[in-house]
Amino acid sequence: MFKLLLIEDDSTLFNEIKERLTQWSYDVYGIQDFSNVTQEFIEIKPDLVIIDIQLPKFDGFHWCRMIRSHSNLPIIFLSSRDHPTDMVMSMQLGADDYIQKPFHFDVLIAKVQAILRRVYNYNTDNPELKTWCGATVDYERNVLTHDMGSIELTKNEIFILKLLIEKKNKIVTREELINSLWDDKRFISDNTLTVNINRLRKKLDEIGLGVFIETKVGQGYMAIEEEAL
Known part of the structure; x- marks a missing residue:
């Protein structure tokens, strides 16, 4: 079972996303302290992170930088802001994908599945x-x-x-x-x-x-x- 860390402060949206992802047998974790995201990330050790841009204390870009200093695991950004620069910034910080709110849950699930399949299941005939x-x-x-x-x-x-x-x-x-x-x-x-x-x-x-x-x-x-x- 893959562990997903969902960094989202909107409790209603968090519960909706968690419910949908749990139906696909993903183990979904949330953040308890938005001033200490990095430590919770280290403790949870997720396989993939889904992170909102607008968060209390510090924005998602900040926490993406912090996560990237510890791990190269896949990251998906969520955003309700309609700014092309947000997508560019997300990718420059090392995000694997970017989803604009509001979104269809099937799109999110498809992206999560594709990234996990690519990152953890692809094999190569070439030596390491x-x-x-x-x-x-x-x-x-x-x-x-x-x-x-x-x-x-x-x-x-x-x-x-x-x-x-x-x-x-x-x-x-x-x-x-x-x-x-x-x-x-x-x-x-x-x-x-x-x-x-x-x-x-x-x-x-x-x-x-x-x-x-x-x-x-x-x-x-x-x-x-x-x-x-």
């Missing part, structure tokens, strides 16, 4: 360690190690990089990436993929590898080997 452009890619630990240092990636980021490396020097279309990442593209904004790609590139830039992920305008993206430049 792979080399690319002089870096060692550890798919098990979500870490890239290079002479210039090491970086940690989120589940979405490592999955995108894995798909690109598997087809290195070949174009992977945006549609292929979206379908592989989120299963049902009806629930996904095209901008979500762009934000994830940009976030991946920014981290790769820290160890000098961002240039090796190329954008093919109108087509998709391509991971190239260093000698191909």
